[in-house]
Amino acid sequence: MKKKTVIVSVIVAAVILIGAVATTLTVLLTRKTPEPIITYPTELKVNLLSSAYGVDKNDLRFSWAMNDPEKEQEQKAYRMVFASSLQNFEKGEYIYDTKRVESSLSAAVTVDGLSSVLEEGKLYYWAVSTENSSGVDGGFSKPSAFATANSNFGGDGIWAASSSGAKANDDFAFLRSEFTLSKEEYQNLDKAVVSLTARSPEPSRQFVYNLYVNGESLGAGPSRLNKNEKGETELYYDNREVSSALKEGDNALGVICYTLGDKAFYGELTAYFKDGTKKVLSSASEKESWKSLPGDKACDKSNSIGTFYFTAHANNINSEYYPFGFSESGFDDSSWNAVALSGEIARGVKLVPAETEPVERFLSPAEQMTFTEKGNSVVVDLGYEIIGGLHLALDVPFDAEVTVRYGEQLEKDGSVKWKMLTGNEYTATFKLSAGKYEFDTIDLMTFRYVEFIDMPTILDSSSVRGLELRSAFDETESEFSSDNELLNQIYTLVKHTAKATTQDLFVDSQSRERRAYEGDCVINQPLLYAFSNNFAASRFSAEYLYQNRTWPADYVLFCARMAYADYLYTGDKTSLENYYDILKTKTFTRYFDSSVNMLTAGGITQSSVENCILVDWPETERDGYDMSVKYNTVLNALAVQSYDNLAKIAFVLGKTEDEQSFKDYAAKIRAAMVEKLYDPTTGAFSDGLYASGKASSHRSQHATAFALSANLVSGEKAALSAS
Known part of the structure; x- marks a missing residue:
């Protein structure tokens, strides 16, 4: 029902837009493949979040979508159960069971007494069953995980240190930490949640940290500072489930930070095991386990991609200084410095869990890309506009200085209009020595076209892809x-x-x-x-x-x-x-x-x-x-x-x-x-x-x-x- 309503609303809006063009219109509402009949609830959320890995145990609101193959059926009752681990859930060992509750509510449902049996900073599973108006129970939903927030999260922030050990003034900073998962821990691993924040997102109006685990880009954050209903300034910390990026043995967590304001990063990575236990794998509070590299030389702040309203430096790349592979285990960081403390991460603000789904990075589809060579330049069309940057995997045969231009439009001669109508000037420089490189640009830009000038290697979809920065989208x-x-x-x-x-x-x-x-x-x-x-x-x-x-x-x-x-x-x-x-x-x-x-x-x-x-x-x-x-x-x-x-x-x-x-x-x-x-x-x-x-x-x-x-x-x- 929901999908039909959505489609009809789009049809109505679109018909209004095209007017007389839609003289005849055949609309197909059928799906390409038949869906299996589902009777149990789906779309389980906690506090509106599908990825609820840092929610206040004293303020939990549950929601779900009822499914029933029979038309005109409504929810008559529900039952919710909660377990302290997936193993316990599968054995039917619940820490809380609402029993049957006669109610049509399926949104913002609260559970009296639940908070008293929950602990802070723990992983739980829940499921719900619904009964239709004919009294038929559709069965339990698939179990869904959520983690309660830790009110003690936070501590001294860290930043890159200079060779003297003092906090560097660099606006770019590389931070890394390594940790080990034993064979037993890896096999027993259920979820791994990294909770992290940084300051300040305000001057450049963009995300500060860019997270990598074992070389995999896992998103950026935090959100902009905000005030709550009491007028308190809030700094958000994100909670991301990253177990799929972990491996048995040595692992690495890497962060690239950029800000023109107050400079600090804080994060913790917690493993939740199938038996209900947990372990902090990495924490910024243990500063001796982190290494740092000031980043301004690697990222070269020679130009801004901003406008009259803000400054944001382009992610220029200088291979002489850039630490390629820094977020992978075994990287040689012997020349890196210890980290410098930046003071309490929550000073002057209230630290609260993020209220939105995580912002992640996604590769744009290769099949939509086209490449056009013209003289010493190659223009890449991603196929549609994205917000984000690029992922590159380059084999450079000789030293080169490459000019990279981004834009939403093309000039008449086919080159990229990088001096945009918005006032931005989307250009960057890659200074590359001969060698193989794989890296991301962490820019926050809106563009469809990219032009590489004087790139000494052949470009195709295996060497350059758009890197979209957005929330997950079904x-x-x-x-x-x-x-x-x-x-x-x-x-x-x-x-x-x-x-x-x-x-x-x-x-x-x-x-x-x-x-x-x-x-x-x-x-x-x-x-x-x-x-x-x-x-x-x-x-x-x-x-x-x-x-x-x-x-x-x-x-x-x-x-x-x-x-x-x-x-x-x-x-x-x-x-x-x-x-x-x-x-x-x-x-x-x-x-x-x-x-x-x-x-x-x-x-x-x-x-x-x-x-x-x-x-x-x-x-x-x-x-x-x-x-x-x-x-x-x-x-x-x-x-x-x-x-x-x-x-x-x-x-x-x-x-x-x-x-x-x-x-x-x-x-x-x-x-x-x-x-x-x-x-x-x-x-x-x-x-x-x-x-x-x-x-x-x-x-x-x-x-x-x-x-x-x-x-x-x-x-x-x-x-x-x-x-």
Whole structure:
């Protein structure tokens, strides 16, 4: 049912976009291969996370998807069981059993008394069975693992040290640690969780650490600093399950860090064994087990790929200094230094587990790549745009200095447009001596094309690949095809956008600003909902924006819409409860003029440079909108939406008086706008009302579109406006 709903929503949106082109349309909703009949619950999550390896034992919310081959069946009851190990689970030795609970709830389910039997920093397994409305039990789900967070996680951060032993000032730093897994430990290994963080992600607006285990790239982090509902600044630490990257015997953990701000890294790798025991394999608190190398010579900070808004140095490569293979066991680090302490990693902040799925690196498909040689350059087309960098495996026959240019477009002559329209200049230099090299670039860039100038070796998909930086994405969650090629292309574009742009925090782009905006979140949020069951990124982005508002007044009014959408899709009102008092402030009620029953634009724009009424951006896109009005139609239409959503939120939380107050404001503004701004002859809305009470004679599409989106009119009036 979920997948059909997704597809239909995409179809409707796409048909609107292509208009008359879709004169005939055949939509295929059938899957390519029949699915096996599943009766047990799937899609188990803890706190909205599929990868829940660091969750607060005192704040656990469980969710699942009920499956039933019979139509019109609903969940009548459920049973949840918990075990301290997979072995115990398989033997039916549970530490907690809810027994049968008669309830239709399958989202944000809490278990009374569970926290009292759980310990911090331990691995557990859980499963759930559901009973349908006919009383038939579908059986237990497959067991799902989760790990509780350790409230004592943290300590002194580390960074690269200079030869004197003092902390190096280098913005790039290489860190490594080796450890051993005995044959018995390896055979008994169940899960391995690395918990890690670094600071500061703020100056360059990008991830600080880049994690490798035994040479395998396993992602980047942490998320941007944020404030919680209490106003406390939070530094997130990620919890990644990495057992598949470990091996019997010697292992290595390697980290490349980059930041222009406060410099510190902290991490711990914990092995959880099948018998329920655990062992810390590596920890930054044991600094003697770590070695370091200052990285500025290896990565050569000669240019930035940033813009006016931020500086981020290109990942230039100098093979004379770059420690190729440093994250593999047996690497010779005898010339490396010990690590330097950087002070308490959590100083001035609250250290909390990440609230989103891990950001990982994925190789882009080789089959979509093309290579075009022209003179001394080779242009690589990855086949589609990615966010991330490159993975390279090069056999260089002689010393060379290679210029590498990245871009979203090609110039007329076929070269890469590396001076981008966003203001970024995506170029790097690889200084390579003769030899074989395999390495990643850790840049955070948006690009499709790469141009190598003066590369002395033949390039193909075995030597260069795109390295996508994003959260895991299940391609099978949605599927669509039709006999309209344009519609198919729109679907592919939209789905790829949802996939490529989901790191942890929704931003305007990872190229120009790298800043989260409410206006972008309100677009990304339903986009990701349509293609994925990753709800954590949408919630994290919304909550980030509640505490980090941006300058357009219009955007502030999106917050209630984002909050209510989160509740509708997750069924979890925790976020509403935590941020309700803040959400109530995301209106401009203080500028409500009771004599007109609308918000005054003048008061809002004059109060602060942070309160510009946007309508559209840049100004040239406003199409002559009359910004001189005192009562702006777009602003007031968004206010109606905001009050409508706040009333719904208040209802969910049982805030009866607030609910009525929000309904009253919405009703007053809606009635006033229809009375004073709506033209019953054309169906158009005026751009707004002057202080004199006269409506502007200018009627932009913006005014009418926003009025329709706020349901100011319905029935024949709405049809007339839409026409």
